[in-house]
Amino acid sequence: MRKINPHDFKVARRGTSREINRQIALNLIRTHQPISRADLARLMSVRRGVASLLVSELLSESLIFEGAVGESVGRGRRPTFLYIDSRQRCVVGVDIRATRTYIIVTDLMGRQLGVVSSFQTNREVDVLIQELARRIKQILADYKEVGACEGVGVAVPGMVDPAKGRVLHAPTLSWRDVNLRDPLAVALGIPVQIENSGKACALAQVWATRSDVIASGSSVFVSVSDGVGVGIVVNGEVLRGRHNTAGEFGHVPLSIDGPKCSCGATGCWEAYISNLATLSRYFGRDLSEPRPRDTETASFSVEDLIARARAGDAKALAAINSTARYLGLGLASIINALDPGRVYIGGEITTAWSLIEPIVRSALRERTLTEFGGATEIHVVPAEDHPRLRGAVALVAAPAFAAPMVA
Amino acid sequence: MRKINPHDFKVARRGTSREINRQIALNLIRTHQPISRADLARLMSVRRGVASLLVSELLSESLIFEGAVGESVGRGRRPTFLYIDSRQRCVVGVDIRATRTYIIVTDLMGRQLGVVSSFQTNREVDVLIQELARRIKQILADYKEVGACEGVGVAVPGMVDPAKGRVLHAPTLSWRDVNLRDPLAVALGIPVQIENSGKACALAQVWATRSDVIASGSSVFVSVSDGVGVGIVVNGEVLRGRHNTAGEFGHVPLSIDGPKCSCGATGCWEAYISNLATLSRYFGRDLSEPRPRDTETASFSVEDLIARARAGDAKALAAINSTARYLGLGLASIINALDPGRVYIGGEITTAWSLIEPIVRSALRERTLTEFGGATEIHVVPAEDHPRLRGAVALVAAPAFAAPMVA
DNA sequence: AGTATATGTTCCGCGTTTAGACAAATTCCG
DNA sequence: CGGAATTTGTCTAAACGCGGAACATATACT
Numbered sequence: 001m002r003k004i005n006p007h008d009f010k011v012a013r014r015g016t017s018r019e020i021n022r023q024i025a026l027n028l029i030r031t032h033q034p035i036s037r038a039d040l041a042r043l044m045s046v047r048r049g050v051a052s053l054l055v056s057e058l059l060s061e062s063l064i065f066e067g068a069v070g071e072s073v074g075r076g077r078r079p080t081f082l083y084i085d086s087r088q089r090c091v092v093g094v095d096i097r098a099t100r101t102y103i104i105v106t107d108l109m110g111r112q113l114g115v116v117s118s119f120q121t122n123r124e125v126d127v128l129i130q131e132l133a134r135r136i137k138q139i140l141a142d143y144k145e146v147g148a149c150e151g152v153g154v155a156v157p158g159m160v161d162p163a164k165g166r167v168l169h170a171p172t173l174s175w176r177d178v179n180l181r182d183p184l185a186v187a188l189g190i191p192v193q194i195e196n197s198g199k200a201c202a203l204a205q206v207w208a209t210r211s212d213v214i215a216s217g218s219s220v221f222v223s224v225s226d227g228v229g230v231g232i233v234v235n236g237e238v239l240r241g242r243h244n245t246a247g248e249f250g251h252v253p254l255s256i257d258g259p260k261c262s263c264g265a266t267g268c269w270e271a272y273i274s275n276l277a278t279l280s281r282y283f284g285r286d287l288s289e290p291r292p293r294d295t296e297t298a299s300f301s302v303e304d305l306i307a308r309a310r311a312g313d314a315k316a317l318a319a320i321n322s323t324a325r326y327l328g329l330g331l332a333s334i335i336n337a338l339d340p341g342r343v344y345i346g347g348e349i350t351t352a353w354s355l356i357e358p359i360v361r362s363a364l365r366e367r368t369l370t371e372f373g374g375a376t377e378i379h380v381v382p383a384e385d386h387p388r389l390r391g392a393v394a395l396v397a398a399p400a401f402a403a404p405m406v407a
Numbered sequence: 408m409r410k411i412n413p414h415d416f417k418v419a420r421r422g423t424s425r426e427i428n429r430q431i432a433l434n435l436i437r438t439h440q441p442i443s444r445a446d447l448a449r450l451m452s453v454r455r456g457v458a459s460l461l462v463s464e465l466l467s468e469s470l471i472f473e474g475a476v477g478e479s480v481g482r483g484r485r486p487t488f489l490y491i492d493s494r495q496r497c498v499v500g501v502d503i504r505a506t507r508t509y510i511i512v513t514d515l516m517g518r519q520l521g522v523v524s525s526f527q528t529n530r531e532v533d534v535l536i537q538e539l540a541r542r543i544k545q546i547l548a549d550y551k552e553v554g555a556c557e558g559v560g561v562a563v564p565g566m567v568d569p570a571k572g573r574v575l576h577a578p579t580l581s582w583r584d585v586n587l588r589d590p591l592a593v594a595l596g597i598p599v600q601i602e603n604s605g606k607a608c609a610l611a612q613v614w615a616t617r618s619d620v621i622a623s624g625s626s627v628f629v630s631v632s633d634g635v636g637v638g639i640v641v642n643g644e645v646l647r648g649r650h651n652t653a654g655e656f657g658h659v660p661l662s663i664d665g666p667k668c669s670c671g672a673t674g675c676w677e678a679y680i681s682n683l684a685t686l687s688r689y690f691g692r693d694l695s696e697p698r699p700r701d702t703e704t705a706s707f708s709v710e711d712l713i714a715r716a717r718a719g720d721a722k723a724l725a726a727i728n729s730t731a732r733y734l735g736l737g738l739a740s741i742i743n744a745l746d747p748g749r750v751y752i753g754g755e756i757t758t759a760w761s762l763i764e765p766i767v768r769s770a771l772r773e774r775t776l777t778e779f780g781g782a783t784e785i786h787v788v789p790a791e792d793h794p795r796l797r798g799a800v801a802l803v804a805a806p807a808f809a810a811p812m813v814a
Numbered sequence: 815a816g817t818a819t820a821t822g823t824t825c826c827g828c829g830t831t832t833a834g835a836c837a838a839a840t841t842c843c844g
Numbered sequence: 845c846g847g848a849a850t851t852t853g854t855c856t857a858a859a860c861g862c863g864g865a866a867c868a869t870a871t872a873c874t
Contacts, residue, residue: 003808004434006434006438012424012425012428016423018419023814024411027416215412235644241747243780245777252659252744255664255665265773329663336658337637337655338639339651373650401411
């Protein structure tokens, strides 16, 4: 039961029905391709005539194309299959992280073209923008066969105002109120969209075409790395919040008297489960203190820690198990607060999922209010899926498929 | 940017535009009444002809009625004013709480008719249903002038499945998987809707016609009494969650090593700020322990504590200030997690708002991630507004005004 | 070759918005 | 007092899009 906002509504015009059905048709082609006009009509419960008209409109806009006629199952005329038209178009996704920046090229369906490339992140914004522009141009020139680039999506680890194209605050990059979108768009001559990386990850799951991704209700994406990013999806839409900061479950406390967090508060979930927290636990000291780290700790990653744990290092295993327990306790907060249909987890720690899952589960059950909550589906998203990059791509590729604003 | 769910969408039919515009018109009449057809057309940016047709449909359904012609401002024909038709119809709202149960009668706009009555809650479900039915019948018979009752809405302090009409778990009433709706509907011969009381409070704010209620973005209602109930509103819709348990911020921890909570876990927000927690702090012992309380503590309420604090009792003030601080720390979690446009707070503790606001604010700022977050609007909803009862009423009165499901 | 069946197109009916004309009602002003 | 200006509300025709059915096309089975 949704209330119509009496100060911001959209009246249905003469073309509104068409607009709605057009988008539905486009989405069904996206998720069911290859598909015939007749099947589309059946899926939509409309007459073939209506489906045909919608299809011809989409064809004339080059959003879809007619492929070869398919094999008929029984007797009767063979169907002509329809596909999303991703020929000669591509999208670039960029993931800016504290240490390295990654670039991917995909088609409009989000299918990867070529390889993921990366380079060291320069924290000087202007320098980074120029280097990004140079590399993206280079990639597009090298792979001419991928066609024209429709746009560039950028995931940023920090607070972002996508409407204004500004990074409001990115602690790990020491950026504050930086216009990232417009200079990059000017340098490239291509439209650019930016978004917070936690929300981008959530976006990637929403818009994924894989069948194992839930399509209804709410879901949550938890990304554990240097920090903890959370993206919340409600009714097929990423929750943005009044100031674009919704989803900061990383700074909801486990214990307000707990360890110091980079945000200035104490006992945040992030201070228990971030990679730095896990490593600190292993080395038995507070690595968040701003002092020169010795070479061992500086180059030692969570993946290394997990390798040691798998090799039998009891101290490493203890550190990881501790993180697992806190991970579960924090997930319980999310589940109690939002009761999502599913939780996705990404980040380096998930490479140890087979080791830690029982501990995460039991910690989760310890604090969830109901049995249902404790049994909430948890899906691990491996790093190879590049959720941040795919989310960045969705920033550009998804709007064409979005539901029209109505009522 | 909302994704269309390819497994559960609604195609636009021939009458869909009309349905949308009809609901918009109805809502505008609700919020702007008295209003003329011409003004309605202007608000909707449609021709007067369309507005007239929509109005005549609403008139024929008796959802609105034509009042007296209004005074014309300048020259020209005088407008005929339109009103929501709430003549000879009423709605009953019921608020079941651990100790007492309250009943209100309102019109379709949620305007109170008569007085709020109450009686002691009998935890035996069958007995309570019979007594409720008897009292509601009595009230409707006594106030014949209020007209026919369109339905009964019930707010329950616990986990509710509104679709099935069942109370899944209500700890304070010791109910588990109880069918509350159907027996009450049968006993009354009137449709009944039930809902969790935290969500009902949120519903009351969404559907309030008062102009100071925000209509866009998300908001959160926090109700502090025996327990802590939270209702989350996103895009004009109450967040329900996969198992109808979304909004349990009361069981998100402040400190996992904190005091024992009634839910079985430790350190929940509720264990710090519920009325029982505040009183326990004052009396210096754990009142949650299931032992016979002495007469003083049994009859002593948070209101009494606030009275003592205002009278200069330093211990009482300290207890309240402590609760205020924890209230602010917990609100920070909600704001970090959801970044709502506004937070509403209800419950007995709010009668001391003038005392505690600075403390709540500073605790809030202490843990919010951004300045914006720390400055989030907080609105106190006084007990006289009966948010739970008004939410219960909205369960019945609001569906007629809800946005149609589209796309 | 004829029949059955499925796909895709075309045409008309009907509901809804869009645009504009018109009557009714009321005030302003000479 | 009467006409002009203005506003409200209704009505009609046109444009647009869904709903339904007929029709042409294409294929397999008998």
